[in-house]
Amino acid sequence: MGIGATAGVAAAGGFALSANASGTSKSSASSDALVFDPDAYTKLTKTVTDTDGNDHSVVYHFWKAITYVASPVDATYQSLIVSSPVEIDGTAVDASNAPILLANSVGGYMPSSVATATEVGGGGSAMGGGGAPSGSAAPSASASTASNANGNTNATGGALSSNQLLALAAGYVVIEPGARGRTLKNSDGEYYGTAPAAIVDLKAAVRYIRSNKGRIPGNVERIVSAGTSAGGALSSLLGASGDSKIYDKYLKELGAADASDAIFATGAWCPITDLEHADGAYEFNWGTNALSTGKQVDQTVSKELQSQFAEYQASLKLRGLNGFGTLTARNYDEYLVEQYLEPSATTYLAGLSDSDRETYLAANTFITWSGGKASFTWADFLTHVGARKKDAPSFDAFDLSAGENNEFGADTTLARHFTAYGAKNDTTGLTTKRVASDIAEKLDLMNPMYHFAKKNPGRSKHWWIRLGTKDSDTSLTVSANIAAAAAGLGDDVNHLYYWDEGHGSNIDPADFITWIAKVTGHTKRAAAAK
Secondary structure, eight states: OOTTSOOOGGGSSOOOEEEEEEEEEOOOOOSSTTSOOTTOOEEEEEEEEOTTSOEEEEEEEEEEEEEOSSSOSOTTTSEEEEEEEEEETTEEBOOTTSOEEEEOOOOTTOOBBOTTOOSTTOOOBTTOOOSOOOTTSOSOTTSOOOTTOOTTSOTTSOOOSHHHHHHHHTTOEEEEEOBOOTTOBOTTSOBOSSTTHHHHHHHHHHHHHHHTBTTBSSOTTOEEEEEETHHHHHHHHHHHTTTOGGGHHHHHHHTOOSSOOOOSEEEEESOOOOGGGHHHHHHHHHTTSOBTTSOOOOHHHHHHHHHHHHHHHHHHOOEEGGGTEEOOTTTHHHHIIIIIIHHHHHHHHHTSOHHHHHHHHHHOTTOEEETTEEEOOHHHHHHHHOSBSSOSSSSSOTTSOSHHHHHTOBTTBOOOOOSHHHHHTOOSOOSOOSOOTTHHHHHHHTOHHHHHHTTOTTSOSEEEEEEETTOOSSOHHHHHHHHHHHHHTTOEEEEEEETTOOTTOOSOHHHHHHHHHHHHTOOHHHHBOO
């Protein structure tokens, strides 16, 4: 069956869902705000259709929104929901020691709320919409659609509920945290969800879970995070920064639980991260590609940013996977083609029927298909992808229009520059051409690469990273650098690109569920109720 089985290219989405309350409810008051009440659940039933099209009836206990800090800034976002299976297809299961999937639904560094969620998969709405999204629809019709949202994502560009549903049907505990985001503003006009709010909130959620060992269902030593786009960035940051002291003052302000915030494994899809170097990386990757209008971006800006990328990449001193050697701007195109792009195309083409493969190759003559393997050049690949999505600079926009500019806003200031290059070339009439003094600290707080460079001992040691080859929301080098950094420290890395897929794609969710079982040592026999 498809739960934990290999999923084909057509496996994206396709989860037929139904849920109904069983009418059984338990509750008991707790005097301690950070003590999980194991009896405060509602018993629900959901039908999950796996990636092979098989239906599974899952009876589970559902805990509605629980505030995970003692002194919340906004409990609407600083809360989580818990779903724990008790019966799957008529067989009782014991999830007390099962892996915990910590699935965030953040997109675009926007707010994410589970405050009104009524069942598993109920997160993901920027406005806190209730209910569970289907496998291919946005979470709430009322939520505004972000520019990076598409059929692969929720309305803010974050993850759909595919991973949560399959995880529940595989016997895992599913915990979905909300988090503050960049657009939140109080009555005084002050922004209270900008950096580093989202990562601090997710860390606080982990601390809440771990502090409730023995009360909350699941194995708190086997937390696996998952997220897409900005949520993928936060997932990778959560994994890289476990127990880092640089967050302590922020967590203390929230009254976070006195516990570890390290997680066991990390799942990240198309992470939009390493933001202070993202403009250079983007131009290295997509600098020669025109916009959808056919217009080329300012080539002077593009080339200056490419030079910055070359300097940055050299400073990392990362070695490519499989013995490739040191990654530089001079060889990164070759590395991407050999390590990721050709294997991705090969897997895709090998999965087609002979006639469909012949048709695809006839339409894409830049690919040489020989001996069951695809080969092509970097230049031809870029032509195949076509239009780039973003202008230059893509992240620290000269006119402060990018979402990332808002992510580094502060107090009543909507958006700020976070790179020296962006500030120097500001077009909004700012009186100073320098970044604010607090930006450097915030960049460290928001960048997983900072923690890899520090060889953080509390980091996740298992990494699942995915990205579509046609995803021009960021550079293909960003996730590859995360993979190289983690592998260079001896971590287990499972990283591949989805051929011809765009932003937010997740075409092998069942494989992710299998991977969780493998790295955590979880077995169905161990999960079966005694």
